[in-house]
Structures are given as structure tokens and as C-alpha cells.
Amino acid sequence: MNTKPYWNPYLAGLLLGLALLAAFVVAGQGLGASAFxxxxxxxxxxxxxxxxxxxxxxxxxxxxxxxxxxxxxxxxVIGVLIGGFLAALTAGRLKSEVVRSPRISRGARLWLALLGGIIMGFAAALGRGCTSGQALSGGAALASGSWAFMMMVFAGGYSVAWFVRKQWL
Structure with missing residues (x-):
């Protein structure tokens, strides 16, 4: 299978912004899927x-x-699933794999991903939205809570990066 290069991040960001604008105009709602x-x-x-x-x-x-x-x-959500499938298919990246460190088993990686997803799901319910809903939709609406949320996401990520990086190197 021929793999195509990744999209230019500036073009991808522009297209994501246009998709967010279209969601506000057409549906009267921003992007986010935690309530699905x-x-x-x-x-x-x-x-x-x-x-x-x-x-x-x-x-x-x-x-x-x-x-x-x-x-x-x-x-x-149905559109995201179809779009993701078509994007992977056309980019030559449609394959079944578990991306993991050589230091962790495939099963452990899947269990940790499930645990992280469950924690994020509960956090999204408590925080009134998922990362995409808070960052994209809330950020675009200049909601102060969404900006504070994203600052804490980055602060949390940077604060634990040193501890988990050895799992991936």
C-alpha cells in the first residue's frame, strides 16, 4: 500500500476552522462529541x-x-467515522495496528487506552464537554472556561511528560 505524506498542518488547521464555522452556521452548534x-x-x-x-x-x-x-x-459522529475511514483509505494508511512502545505489551497498551478513555469520558461529563468541544467550540466562542481548560490540559501534559516518556523511548 502506497502511503501518502501527512497533510500540511496549516492547511489542516484552516480546514478544521472552516468545518467549525460550518457547524456553527448549519447546525447552530460547535464541534464536540462527548454527549454521543x-x-x-x-x-x-x-x-x-x-x-x-x-x-x-x-x-x-x-x-x-x-x-x-x-x-x-x-x-x-457518523460523519467523523466515515470521513476518518475515507481519509485513511485515500492516504494509504488504512491498517489495523496498535502503536506502542517496545516496553509495553499490546494487551497492556489496549487496557491503558481503554482506562484513559474512561477517565476522559468522566472528565468530559464533569467539565461540560470533551477536548474538542472545549478547545475548538469554546475557544472559538472565547469562553473563558474553555481557555482555562486548555491551559490546564497543556500544563498537565507537560507536568507528566517526563514520567511517561521513558515508556515510549
Missing amino acids: PKRVLAGACDIFSPEWTEGSSAFGSYVTRGNPLSNWLVIQ
């Missing part, structure tokens, strides 16, 4: 127990406005 799993779970609960779902403080707001899956967020 909750919306899908609300849809599944509504199928099996509509009364319970409507009365639930966690899922009730999703079903009172119609089908929880007929939302811009569901369309966005």
Missing part, C-alpha cells in the same frame, strides 16, 4: 422502557425532545 454515548444509551433505554427513560434525570431531557438519535451530534 449518553445520547445512544438514552435511545436504547427509550426502546426498552420509555416511561423510566422519560422520568430519568440522566436521560429524560434527551427523549422529551423527540428521538434522541435524530440529533446533529449523531450525524456529526
